[in-house]
Amino acid sequence: MAAVTVDHLIKKYRQDKKTSITALNNISFSVKEGEIFGLIGPDGAGKTSLFRILTTLLLADSGSATVCGLDVVKDFRQIRKQVGYMPGRFSLYQDLTVEENLRFFATVFDTTIEENYHLIKDIYVQIEPFKNRRAGKLSGGMKQKLALCCALIHKPTILFLDEPTTGVDTVSRKEFWEMLKRLKDQGITILVSTPYMDEATLCERIALIQTGNILSINTPEGIISNYPEIxxxxxxxxxxxxxxxxxxxxxxxxxxxxxxxxxxxxxxxxxxxxxxxxxxxxxxxxxxxxxxxxxxxxxxxxxxxxxxxxxxx
Amino acid sequence: MMTKEVVIKTEKLTKRFGDFIATNEISFDVYSGEIFGFLGANGAGKTTAMSMLCGLLTPSSGNATVAGYDIYKQTEKIKKNIGYMSQKFSLYEDLTPRENIRFFGGIYGLSDKEIREKSGRLIEQLGLASEADKLVVSLPLGWKQKLAFSVAIIHEPKIVFLDEPTGGVDPVTRRQFWELIYDASDRGITIFVTTHYMDEAEYCNRISMMVDGVIKELDSPANLKEKYKAATMDEVFFELARGAVRKAD
Structure with a gap:
């Protein structure tokens, strides 16, 4: 069974009475179980709209999608229990501490930090020295790590990461991708978006996406070898x-x-x-x-x- | 076109916040018309240094002049002689491109006549004619960034500070943006730019690399690659920044 299927999704945003922006223009693809799948494209490509539809936070105009075999419209409650989502904009509670945020998300999903600590251990130890610091006072790199821990604490089967490395320096980006590989090894499917083309080769398969259209879907190797010219x-x-x-x-x-x-x-x-x-x-x-x-x-x-x-x- | 005239000069420029030394005795010169890449890991102290050079933050110690003006006493003069653009702040989205040009032109003290002339020329150069009277919010990001850059140099400043100007932009627009940078540099405007794209580091005349509040390296991309026996600037950056202690922003 595919972890994610996207079937002819269309999403438009009305601007005023006459005009609308097409965020997703009839796109289809699927993500295999246990795969690291990358959505590679600039701002305005439609990556965030797609993530929000798949995490059941936004309704498409037409088309359908499934996550873990469940329909994103009908079965939204079950999907929410099974996915972890790290939005592009930092969305944790700024006035709670690192530990309080993590405990909050664990509690919401009816679990404890201790129960799934093995999943976040590698990442959490790096921010643990600051566990009593308010999330709003963390640096960009540490916020990113905390957000990933919070998205993982209920042991999701699929992880949705919307531009986790934007604005992060190249050393931290490399570290982040190594963390993703270790999560994949634990069987988690990862759908990740990035505007950095050099990160594409770290995914198993990628979709190149631009203004709501998928330009190509393949392995990075496949995309490169399809380049028709010298x-x-x-x-x-x-x-x-x-x-x-x-x-x-x-x-x-x-x-x-x-x-x-x-x-x-x-x-x-x-x-x-x-x-x-x-x-x-x-x-x-x-x-x-x-x-x-x-x-x-x-x-x-x-x-x-x-x-x-x-x-x- | 890089010349020998110094437009930014810092000597042991330092900024402390309590016991934290954000920028620790940095000294460097930037030349007129130079494209100067100001790189560093997150938390290295780049933003603090840039804020001081733009006259927005008073240093704790050390000296600096920007466009010939002192960064302690002549901050208002500095602000008139520089341009600034970042990904986070660039244009007013609920104004049209034409209104933004008029607004920023006015802020920088251009006459109505100059604003009219510049406005027409810019809109034509950027191919914005059909969009000039629509709200900026509806423009594609790439156009916004190009317009924002043009507006930041509308008063032909000596120096323009660009803080991650190309973040999130598509690869074609990113390159068009750099062509605008080259044009501005050819006209003698000094470009002081930060970026996380290491291919863009190659487009700079010289690169400074900040780690933990100090400038660890300052040289041309070619010399840096040779020194670190690296094939790309990405490797140079990695080599220099991986030892960083600070990871704060």
Whole structure:
């Protein structure tokens, strides 16, 4: 049985009498039991609406969804007992202490901290020294850990994490993903969203999502190997200038800045080696220091799919 | 375009809150037209340092000048000569783009004529013509961010402070945003920027890396990668920040 199924979900928000924003545009997918499934996309993609529908906090306009085999509309009470939800915005009680928050959530679900302590132990020990501090006074990283503990304390079968790593530095992000892997090992299904494309490879399967549409669903590896073009990375001394020069070349199809390189694709295969391309372009005084053929990242794939979609519409 | 003219100079700049030293004797120079990446782990003291440089927080000790003005005595002059934009605060959402431009133009003391000219040019440059009279709240995030940046530099300040300007933005818009940053830098505006995207660290002329209230490294991305024998800035950051004691924000 799939842990989550989403079937032709549509959700629109009315802005005024005439206009509405489509948050989810007829999307369908499913999450397997025990899987770490990532929703990868920017703000406004529809990730939060989807989480709220799946956690029974929001009704879709049409379509259906199940969580643990239960219908999100009819069986909302049972679903609420079985899922853990960490919303994007910090939603614990700011004026309760760390320990009081945790005890509160345990009590609401008719359990105790002690009963499921094994689940949160790894995470909780890191914030335990501050257990008497009010949640509102915690740092971002510690709030995130407490929120995860509170979402776990009733031993959910599925965990919904809405942008748990947004605004968190790269060291804490790495630590957070290691915690998720350990939870997965304990059999918990995890549906997690993130705007950071580099986190996509830490999920088993991902859906790339943009303005309410799923661009692609696959394993990160599958998404990368479906990239249909040859991708080149180009480096020079004046990267800002080089970006403009490369874009003005008739043979260049796309050119995007990617850290220390620009990633480019060509309109047709020029049948030239990287060295020959570099020579050809340097003859046009582009001052390129390096041209190499590279494997795309998930971000390359996302950009390409975004461009295709905007061309099609 | 980076020059040799110093626009931000700090000497042992320090801020204490009780016994907690948020920013501990930091000293650095930023040059005119430079894109300066101000990086650090959560809780390293970046926000405190930025608040002092923007004239919003009085230092406990040390000295600094921003755009040639003293951060103890001339904070109002500083505020007129800098721009500021963050992901959290940028535009008034219940005003239209045109109204936001007029509002911020007015705040920065532009004449009505200048505001009219700038307004028309900005709306055209950003491709906002069809949206110029709709409320900002209905704009896609990417457009909001680009407009917010343009508004933050509407008075052609010497320096613009950008606090995580691209958080949550899609990868295409994120890159378009950096092209606006490059353009501003080419016009001589100094960019002081924080980010959690390590590929964006590569776009900076120099990077400072704060850990536990002090500046641990300050150099170009290329030199830092060489020094730490790292392939990416992400690795450099990880190497420097993982020893951090402080995890507060």
């Amino acid at each position: 991708l080149l990375a180009v480096k020079g001394d004046d990267m800002s200038h080089l970006l403009k020069s490369l874009r003005s070349l008739p043979e260049v199809k796309s050119c995007n800045a990617f850290g220390e390189y620009h990633h480019i694709t060509l309109k047709k295969d020029l049948k030239l080696s990287e060295t020959d391309l570099q020579k050809k372009w340097n003859d046009q005084s582009l001052q390129i220091k390096e041209v190499i053929s590279i494997r795309p990242t998930v971000e390359d794939c996302f950009i390409r799919l975004m461009m295709e979609t905007s061309k099609a519409s």
